[in-house]
Amino acid sequence: MAHGHLVAENALVMERQWKLPDRGTVGIIFLIVTESVLFSMFVIAYLIYLNKSLVGPYPKDVLELPILASICLLSSSGTIVFAEHALKHNRLGPFKLWWALTILLGAYFLWATGVEWRKLIYDDHLTISTNLFGTTFYSLVGLHASHVIVGLVFLTMVLVVTLLGFPIQTQLRRVLFLSWYWHFVDAVWVIVFTVVYIIGLPR
């Protein structure tokens, strides 16, 4: 009987010490895994069709490095970390400021993409159906831009509810997951930039 008692004690200890990872964390990590595979398919298509266009315009004729936009997008990964930090310490003022700055930087990137596409379509007459470069360029950059849009929608939602007085500090976990998604979108841009504007532009 003493033995059974011992086991019961162990079980009780086990129950108290039982720790498992947070489900949101696991969920968002595997969402990012599956999204990465999706992006790789478009990246691979871009690389396979590189220099395979039968007619112009070719990348070297029309592409310009989006340096400023890239700097803005990448630094938004920094501002969102500052925002998170402020929220963790319950400083709502700085949180709103950094968060709004993140949205502005992301929005500028999106606007810059729009300007770039406008130039490509109207001045250079490159559309998605012109050649393989157009096909792969617009689909890869467009897939990334669509993820920026989704990110911006969620970021704006957080800002709006915070400005309306919702106690956002109670949703720290969710804010954190949103920031991971945003970091992922930024990391993808590093790869897209490398593939499209560095590897894809022979010098």
Added chain:
Amino acid sequence: MATIDYPLQRPKAEPGEFSFSETVYKWVATVDHKRLGLMYIASALIFFVVAGLMATVMRLQLMFPNGHVVAPDTFNRLFTMHGTSMVFLVGMPLVAGLSNYLVPLMIGARDMAFPRLNAFGFWIFLLGGLLLYYSYLGGGGLSGDGSAPDVGWFAYAPLTERSFSRGHSSDYWALGILVSGFGSIASAINVIATTFCMRCPGMTLKRMPMFVWVMLIDSWLILVALPPLSAAQVMLLLDRYLGANFFNTQNGGSAVLWQHYFWIFGHPEVYILIFPAFAILSEVIPIFSRKPLFGRPAMVAAVVAIGFISLGVWAHHMFAVGMTSWSNTFFAASSMLVGIPTGIKIFNWTATMYGGRLRFSTALLFCCGFLFQFLVAGLTGIMLAVAPFDWQLHDSYFVVAHFHFTLVGGLVFALFAGIYYWFPKAIGKMLDEKLGKWHFWLFTIGFNMTFIPLHWAGMLGMPRRIYTYAPGRGWELWNFIATVGVFFQIAGVLFFVWNVLRAALRGKPAPDDPWDAWTLEWATSSPPPEYNFEKLPVVRSSRPLWDLKHPQDPDWKWE
């Protein structure tokens, strides 16, 4: 102290009767993993019957040379819809349904990690399925050409491009499957999060039931294998709607790119489909052999190995394309490599049965059928992995026979085993064993009668997807026998349907643990209450129910 004991107090059944509208509301608005699981399985079975009837019509057309049952273009639609439905609307929801229903119960959780995402996954899957079938009405489009998709289940480009596929049939194919794919991804993320984060105290990965292990790796495969298909389908839609050139060979696009992308998805997909079978066998065989699963760590290692190796074998579907001999060699070798972990699994199931006290219930009979037939399927698979052999038999009925041996002889047999095993738990009624045996023998005879002769027809050069053939090529007898076998299969399925309806309406009530099993789903009532367990169980070994029933000889002393 009493509070930490096993939660074997029976929770009360749900009280009272509900009106029709209340019942409908309960099912439509549910986020309960058991209801969603049952809805997944029920929709899969309905699509299974529909796609099975399509196969029957095709077999009738091919029963005699120069058959006139359906027109050639109807035949093309039949094999396309049959294949697409069986893979995406039968196999995939079965993966989701089985893991949804069983994983939380087996790991001692009250629900999945994300119940609402779960409901979203089911309904978007169903929308995708209905979208595909809506093509029969809307596929004609404005140009009036085409109705259901007729491009084959792997929809090779450029056949699917605007110039060759008029109307909207290919759009419905791409959109329907794309949309239902989102459901599969949602469900896979959910299963992974559930297994990592929702296990009851003491349920370590080492003690986790084999079923849950297999479904975990299955979900991993879904996450990495489905996006290539989604990407390819998005590219196809861009081609069709915006004039992009991904698969447009006139502008430098490559038709082979579609094949690569499709099979990067397509080969892991067949493992995604067969994994539930592995999962079911790993639970059913030990229970009816009265022995723990033989070589459990090796089984886990094998399934993890398949989860990675199967990602690198896809181009064995493309030997006839004309790849370099290096690629041919690589993919032939990797395809044979994946046979090793699969062989380990077959050996270990057999070794579990060896020396066991076998109870030949219907469930175990179906498992035995699986072992024989899946072995044959594996052997013809190894044959087809030899590139020069494949050059001879590519796109012949030999290939058709091979993959029907894996998916019908394998998956469907295991599915029936699983239904006979878990039906009492899910519905609370016992299925009739005598009717079950009729079902088993008719279906087994019918299945082998249909698909063994198709190997010979393929060897004699009969290509797949032909709508008819001239007499005098030596194919008549094999096709005739194959079609006769179909009637045995239909008779078997009728016995099954009758058995299920009879049991559901006036079957014998099922006890909580009818098979004297060892996993946690049998620790709650049949059917389980919405919250599964009144108190969360605490687990000390990989056979928690054995420990409970045998306090003098519990497993945790030895593990």
